[in-house]
Amino acid sequence: MNTITAMPSLHLPWYVLQCKPRMEDFAAHSLRSLMGLVVYIPKRKVPSKGRTIPLFPGYVFIQADLQIISPSCINATAGVVRLVSFSGEPAILPTDVMMSLQEKVALLDASEPVVPGSVEPLRDDVWRGLESLVTSSTSPMHRVQIFLHLLGRQQELHLQRQRREQLLRKG
Numbered sequence: 001m002n003t004i005t006a007m008p009s010l011h012l013p014w015y016v017l018q019c020k021p022r023m024e025d026f027a028a029h030s031l032r033s034l035m036g037l038v039v040y041i042p043k044r045k046v047p048s049k050g051r052t053i054p055l056f057p058g059y060v061f062i063q064a065d066l067q068i069i070s071p072s073c074i075n076a077t078a079g080v081v082r083l084v085s086f087s088g089e090p091a092i093l094p095t096d097v098m099m100s101l102q103e104k105v106a107l108l109d110a111s112e113p114v115v116p117g118s119v120e121p122l123r124d125d126v127w128r129g130l131e132s133l134v135t136s137s138t139s140p141m142h143r144v145q146i147f148l149h150l151l152g153r154q155q156e157l158h159l160q161r162q163r164r165e166q167l168l169r170k171g
Contacts, residue, residue, distance in 0.1 A: 017060050037074075043105075
């Protein structure tokens with residue numbers, strides 16, 4: 001559900017909206033249908049719950065021309081608390097930061113699920129022939145805890161998910 005329904009513009013700035021608790025989707029629908037705004041809610045899959053949840057609970061990103069659509073109209077939209085501002089000015093999120101966020105979220109969606117209890121053979125040149133036992137995914141930043149049998153005993157390792165995936169591929 002990390003899709004953007006309208007086509008983003010390279011010329012319009014991105015803004016951050018604070019939403020009422022668990023109202024991100026409702027606010028996004030209202031902003032899209034009533035104002036025609038480009039709305040982005042980065043989400044991550046939670047296999048144990050069988051659904052996706054916002055990566056930034058309580059926040060959505062919009063692309064808008066605030067000269068045409070008044071910030072007060074945006075703030076009055078159902079589910080929206082306020083347009084995030086600093087010193088009274090709406091905070092602009094640079095387009096390159098937004099694009100980078102979208103790319104990283106797309107990588108999260110494409111990565112293999114981490115299943116505690118699974119035994120995975122390592123294929124990296126250095127570790128080939130060893131098997132890892134996934135014990136847990138220890139944080140939302142996708143750190144993975146695994147056990148390796150090395151030197152006659154189990155060694156516990158904490159890895160970034162990206163490094164784990166590198167070890168599982170042929171090196």
